[in-house]
Amino acid sequence: MSKEMDMLSGNFLKKMILFTLPVILSSILQLLYNAVDLAVVGQYCGNQSLAAVGSTGALTNLIINLFIGFSIGANVAVAKAIGQQNNQRVEKLVHTSILFSVFAGVFLMIFGILTSHFWLQLMNTPQDCLELATLYLQIYFGGMIFNMVYNFGAAILRSIGETKKPLYFLGIAGLANVGLNFLLVLVFHLDVAGVAIGTIVSQALSSIMIVVSLMRRPGILHLSLSKLKIHWNCLKEIVLIGLPAGIQGALFSISNVFVQSAVNSFESSTIVAGNTAASNIEGFVYAAMNAFYQACITFTSQNFGARKLKNCKKILLYALLCVTVTGLSLGLFAYGLGNFLLRIYTPDPEAIHIGMIRMSIICTVYFLCGIMDVFVGSLRGLGYSIVPMIVSIMGACVFRLVWIYTAFQMNHTLEMLYISYPISWAVTAVIHLISLIFVYRKIKEKQTLVNS
Numbered sequence: 520m521s522k523e524m525d526m527l528s529g530n531f532l533k534k535m536i537l538f539t540l541p542v543i544l545s546s547i548l549q550l551l552y553n554a555v556d557l558a559v560v561g562q563y564c565g566n567q568s569l570a571a572v573g574s575t576g577a578l579t580n581l582i583i584n585l586f587i588g589f590s591i592g593a594n595v596a597v598a599k600a601i602g603q604q605n606n607q608r609v610e611k612l613v614h615t616s617i618l619f620s621v622f623a624g625v626f627l628m629i630f631g632i633l634t635s636h637f638w639l640q641l642m643n644t645p646q647d648c649l650e651l652a653t654l655y656l657q658i659y660f661g662g663m664i665f666n667m668v669y670n671f672g673a674a675i676l677r678s679i680g681e682t683k684k685p686l687y688f689l690g691i692a693g694l695a696n697v698g699l700n701f702l703l704v705l706v707f708h709l710d711v712a713g714v715a716i717g718t719i720v721s722q723a724l725s726s727i728m729i730v731v732s733l734m735r736r737p738g739i740l741h742l743s744l745s746k747l748k749i750h751w752n753c754l755k756e757i758v759l760i761g762l763p764a765g766i767q768g769a770l771f772s773i774s775n776v777f778v779q780s781a782v783n784s785f786e787s788s789t790i791v792a793g794n795t796a797a798s799n800i801e802g803f804v805y806a807a808m809n810a811f812y813q814a815c816i817t818f819t820s821q822n823f824g825a826r827k828l829k830n831c832k833k834i835l836l837y838a839l840l841c842v843t844v845t846g847l848s849l850g851l852f853a854y855g856l857g858n859f860l861l862r863i864y865t866p867d868p869e870a871i872h873i874g875m876i877r878m879s880i881i882c883t884v885y886f887l888c889g890i891m892d893v894f895v896g897s898l899r900g901l902g903y904s905i906v907p908m909i910v911s912i913m914g915a916c917v918f919r920l921v922w923i924y925t926a927f928q929m930n931h932t933l934e935m936l937y938i939s940y941p942i943s944w945a946v947t948a949v950i951h952l953i954s955l956i957f958v959y960r961k962i963k964e965k966q967t968l969v970n971s
Contacts, residue, residue, distance in 0.1 A: 524680025526821040527602065527830065532837045534680075535818060539810040539841070541682035545673070546806030548689035550799070551696070556714035557799055559700045561792070561865045564710050569865060570788040571651035571711055573795025574644045574779065579659065581772035582631060586623045586667060588765020590616075590674040592757040594813075595820045595899060597678035601739070602824025609739040611750040612757070613675055617730070618747045619754065620671035624664025631660025642776060643783040645791060655711040662719025665726040672729035675740060677817055688728040696721035763908035764899060770912050774919040781923050781936050790933070793873025796864035800857075800874075801881055804849045808889030811842040812896040819900025828962060831901065835955075838893045846886030854882040873933065880937040887944035891915075894951035898958060906954050914947030 524534060561569035593616040600608045635656040636649075644652055673685040696717050703713030733742035782794045815838040822830040853860065861874040895907040922939040 526598075526680060526818045527825050527827060531818065531830070531833055532841075535811070535814045535834070535837055535841065538677075538680055538682055538814045538817070541686040542677070542810035542813055543807045545682070545686045545689050546810060547803055548686070548693045550802045550806055551693050555697050555700050556718060557795065557864050559704050559714055560711060561796070563704055566788050566792045566865065566867060566870065567648045568651055568711050569795060570645060570791040571648035572655055572714065573798070574639065574642070574648065574652050574783070574791055575656045575659070576779075576795070576798065578638050578642065578772075578776060578779075579656070581769055581776055582627060583663075583666065584768030584772050585765040586627065587670055588763070588768050589619065589623065589757060589761035590667075590670045591764045591816065591899065592759070592761020592904075593671055594674040594678050594817060595760045595902075596753070596756045597675055597740075598817050598820035598900075599824035599902075601678060602821035606739045608753070610741075610746075612753045613733070613740055613742060614746050614748055615750045615753040616671050616675060616757065617668065617733070617742060618749055619757070620667040621664060624667035627663040627667065628660055631663060632657050635660065642780045645783060645786060645788050647788055648791075651711045655715045658712055658715035659718060662722050665719065665722040669722060669726040669729055672726070672733060675733065676729075677813060678820075679740065680817070684732055685729065688725045688732070691728070692721040692725035695724055760899065760902070760904045763904040767895075767908040767911045770916040774916040777920055777923055778936065778939075781927060782933075784931075785933075789867060789870050790873050792865055792867065793861070793870035794877060794933075796861050796870065797857075797874035797877040797881075799864065800853055800860050800878065801885065804846065804853055804882065804885050805888065807849055808842050808846045808886070809892060811838045811845065811889065812892040814838060815893050815896035816900045819897055823901050826966075828959075828966070831897070832959075835893070835897045838896065839890060842889035842893050843886050846889040850882040850885040854878050857882075876933050877937050880934065881940050884941045884944075887941055887948060891944050891948040891951060894948060894955055898951065898955055901958060901962065903954075903958050906958070907951060910950045910954055911947055914950050915943040918943045918946065 524538065526534065556572050557569060560572055593612065597609055597612050597616075600606075600612060636653045639649060639652050639656065669685075669688075676682070676685060699717030699720055700714050703709045703717055707713060709716070730742065733740060734744070736742070779794075782791060815834060818834045819831050822828075822834065857875050857878045858871060861871040864874075865871065895911065898904070898907045919939050922942075923936070926939075927936050
């Protein structure tokens with residue numbers, strides 16, 4: 520227990536930064552899996568292969584995010600139980616979470632392999648890269664069990680402030696991924712299949728390391744394979760928190776699938792390639808901001824479990840400050856180096872131009888997305904997961920769909936398509952803030968009644 524972070528007292532700003540730095544680096548390393556895939560195929564296989572890998576991103580996020588939401592549920596449930604000092608429940612939550620992740624991975628593997636071609640056709644994926652995209656996606660889903668196990672294991676470790684070990688594991692796996700990509704593409708000429716195989720082998724390596732770490736860990740987070748069991752009351756808590764989070768993530772991805780389909784409607788692999796490269800660069804900025812969402816949700820969960828509501832407010836303010844500074848500085852930095860960064864993915868000047876159009880609109884105001892996410896993290900940490908789901912569905916997802924079928928249809932340009940992102944972030948963030956004010960009032964009223 521001596522290595523666990525005290526999230527209930529002390530300098531919260533300092534502790535949140537210490538918590539987030541390894542999370543940021545871990546997220547960046549995860550993104551590097553896909554970034555290396557894109558860079559290798561873009562430089563050595565051409566625009567069709569780059570478009571093939573890139574066109575799968577929105578779809579994989581759609582399917583995976585639903586189940587990643589459950590890992591958020593596991594994180595909140597474990598952190599809350601730790602704040603309540605309920606060690607027996609923590610143990611049950613750990614074993615339930617890991618076993619559930621295995622079931623989720625198997626389901627996604629079968630579902631993804633069988634339906635990849637259908638979904639890519641439905642998204643209007645350009646015909647010149649459809650078969651390559653299908654091949655990449657089927658191989659990628661073949662290793663989905665490793666993706667699920669790693670994410671649930673990392674969520675469990677985050678609940679006690681342990682964010683360094685997942686970083687180390689991803690560092691090792693990331694190096695393996697880079698080596699395998701070059702070997703399988705340049706030496707064995709496997710094109711998109713090579714980068715997909717490299718990714719799932721690397722994910723397998725990281726998932727094995729995190730499971731071994733939990734098995735060797737003493738104390739309440741110790742994982743024993745003989746104790747793997749679905750405790751239904753624990754699964755219920757994970758689902759009640761995680762399902763709305765997963766639905767929200769999936770619906771965000773649905774809106775992105777429609778955006779990707781709108782990009783595909785230009786029927787140009789060059790436009791798809793430029794959009795893909797810019798989107799991948801933005802992912803690194805988002806990863807840095809999302810780390811403060813994870814810090815907010817974990818710190819808030821522990822303090823809410825320990826009935827320290829004033830601390831929850833401090834945590835929210837610090838998270839908002841950090842995410843704004845991070846998003847604004849990194850977003851402007853990425854846009855400023857846009858031409859250089861895009862050349863890493865593709866040498867095509869036209870594709871680079873397309874990428875800069877997207878980055879000029881999204882990167883410069885990306886901090887709005889971070890603010891929106893931090894409000895969601897605070898609400899979830901307080902045990903309210905359905906409220907932010909509904910708000911996000913209406914404020915971002917539905918808004919984007921309406922925008923695509925109205926404003927974008929009237930002005931069929933990339934600029935009109937991309938502007939829907941910052942508008943939806945701003946609107947949704949304001950509604951989340953209003954929701955949070957009402958939630959705090961409701962919690963204080965309950966506490967007043969209990970104390971009286």
